[in-house]
Amino acid sequence: MRTLILIGLISVAFAQAPKTGQVTATDPEAKLKELGIKLPTPAAPVANYVNAVRTGNLLFLAGKGPTGPDGKDVIGKLGKDLTVAQGYEAARFVAINQLAVLKAELGDLNKVRRVVKVLGMVNSDPAFTQQPEVINGFSDLLVTVFGDKGRHARSAVGMAALPRGIAVEVEMIVEIQP
Numbered sequence: 001m002r003t004l005i006l007i008g009l010i011s012v013a014f015a016q017a018p019k020t021g022q023v024t025a026t027d028p029e030a031k032l033k034e035l036g037i038k039l040p041t042p043a044a045p046v047a048n049y050v051n052a053v054r055t056g057n058l059l060f061l062a063g064k065g066p067t068g069p070d071g072k073d074v075i076g077k078l079g080k081d082l083t084v085a086q087g088y089e090a091a092r093f094v095a096i097n098q099l100a101v102l103k104a105e106l107g108d109l110n111k112v113r114r115v116v117k118v119l120g121m122v123n124s125d126p127a128f129t130q131q132p133e134v135i136n137g138f139s140d141l142l143v144t145v146f147g148d149k150g151r152h153a154r155s156a157v158g159m160a161a162l163p164r165g166i167a168v169e170v171e172m173i174v175e176i177q178p
Contacts, residue, residue, distance in 0.1 A: 026147040028109035032099070035144070039100040043067065046163075052105045057113070059105060059174045063121070064097040065166040066090035075165045078158075079128025082167055087122065087130075090167045091137030098138075098172060099145065106176060115142050115152040117173040123166065124158030131156040138170050 032039065042051055045062065053060045066074040074090035076082045082090070103109055120135030122128075135156035142150035152172070162169050 026145070028099075028112065028145045031145045032109075037096060037099075039096065039103050040067070040069075042101045042104050043097070051101045054105070054176075057175055057178055058116070059102070059176050061098055061101055061172045061174065063119075063169040063171040064094055064101065065163070066093040066168050067097055068093050073164065074167045076167050077123050077125045077128070078130070078134055078167060079125035084130050084133050087134035087167055088137035091120065091135050091170065092141050094168055094170045095138040095141040098170065102174065109145075111177045112146060112149060113175040113177055114149050115146060115172060116175050118142075118152050118154040119171050120154065120156040121159045121162060121169045122156065123162040123168065124160075126160075128158060131158050134168060135170070138168075 043064070045051060049062055051062055068074060074082070074086070074093065078084070078087045099109065102112065106112070118135070118138065120131065120138055122131040122134050124131065135154065139150075139152070139154060142152065144150070
């Protein structure tokens with residue numbers, strides 16, 4: 001029964017996800033407004049690093065975690081403490097947090113030429129193997145916000161642990177206007 005419910009939740013998430021070829025260029029600022037997403041102030045780094053480094057036309061964003069709109073982090077292991085649907089939502093929170101970093105760095109999300117690469121790390125129980133479905137929460141929002149410019153190369157990997165027990169961490173590389 002649990003398997004059927006989980007498959008149903010994943011099916012709903014996939015049904016809501018943009019399909020290849022159906023998305024075109026979009027104004028990311030207007031899209032966020034349309035979606036009712038208000039970007040938070042980016043969290044300050046918790047150790048000796050910076051949120052972003054620019055080299056040429058590339059912006060490398062440090063890993064961010066799933067801090068929700070209530071200011072609390074989503075904590076736990078996928079496959080043990082959290083479902084795929086909860087992980088998907090956590091990854092979506094990470095996307096919002098990374099968009100906040102981009103906005104702070106660039107001033108305008110329309111300066112993004114292309115999301116190039118995403119590395120999604122999932123705090124996983126050893127038997128959990130659905131990391132791609134979890135990180136789709138991140139990827140789906142980027143495609144919704146940026147259109148085809150949001151499509152990216154991606155890795156979705158399981159980790160034995162993530163900082164402070166967070167469920168998901170994602171870093172990304174973005175091509176920006178010169």
